């Protein structure tokens with residue numbers, strides 16, 4: 001962790017697509033556990049940070065103590081729309097991701113979110129993808145999957161797998177499975193080394209992606225229910241590929 005950056009640089013980090021803003025203790029904890037390189041680790045309450053580390057992340061207590069910079073409350077508040085209850089904010093370098101290489105390697109599923117609109121859904125999808133041992137979450141559309149709101153939703157678990165925006169799904173030898181309420185109920189589990197594609201919240205998957213998919217799979221629902229929430233559908237599908245890989 002280099003010396004403290006001025007507050008205006010910290011503030012600018014929210015708009016810098018090479019940086020990730022981590023809001024709150026859990027996001028910082030997960031990011032560090034999965035190899036994040038922090039530029040800044042700021043708290044306005046060093047004692048509270050030490051107590052949280054002792055209770056929830058004794059593995060990280062030393063690194064947190066060594067690198068935390070105590071800043072006035074107003075500096076912390078200037079960094080984030082709402083000061084986290086744990087009064088910790090960090091800025092980390094985003095890891096470089098090569099989507100084609102990720103698709104070519106790995107043994108777990110890759111989640112493709114087509115034009116997701118709600119960053120909370122993106123974060124929740126990244127969180128469950130990390131938990132289930134997925135290789136990556138790729139998104140299309142205008143939203144930045146590393147937006148601070150998505151990082152809040154994932155509790156910092158973006159660092160546990162590859163997360164990137166792509167213009168379109170690159171060519172891949174993985175089977176493409178479209179999760180689609182109008183598809184067929186799955187005959188068994190879903191293939192592990194696949195691309196699982198999910199549509200945008202309002203309109204679902206595009207015709208182009210549905211046409212490209214080898215399988216169209218519906219998660220069974222009670223009559224009258226039209227669809228699941230996007231991140232919930234991601235969770236169901238991921239766990240249908242077989243449970244978390246180490």
Ligand SMILES: C[S@@+](CC[C@H](N)C(=O)[O-])C[C@H]1O[C@@H](n2cnc3c(N)ncnc32)[C@H](O)[C@@H]1O
Nearest residue numbers: 179180181198199204205218219227228230233
């Ligand atoms: C909120 S839903 C979109 C609803 C949209 N009106 C439609 O019919 O697809 C967002 C995405 O979650 C996935 N999804 C939601 N419920 C699903 C289900 N029962 N089976 C399969 N996929 C589902 C699909 O990928 C869908 O595009």
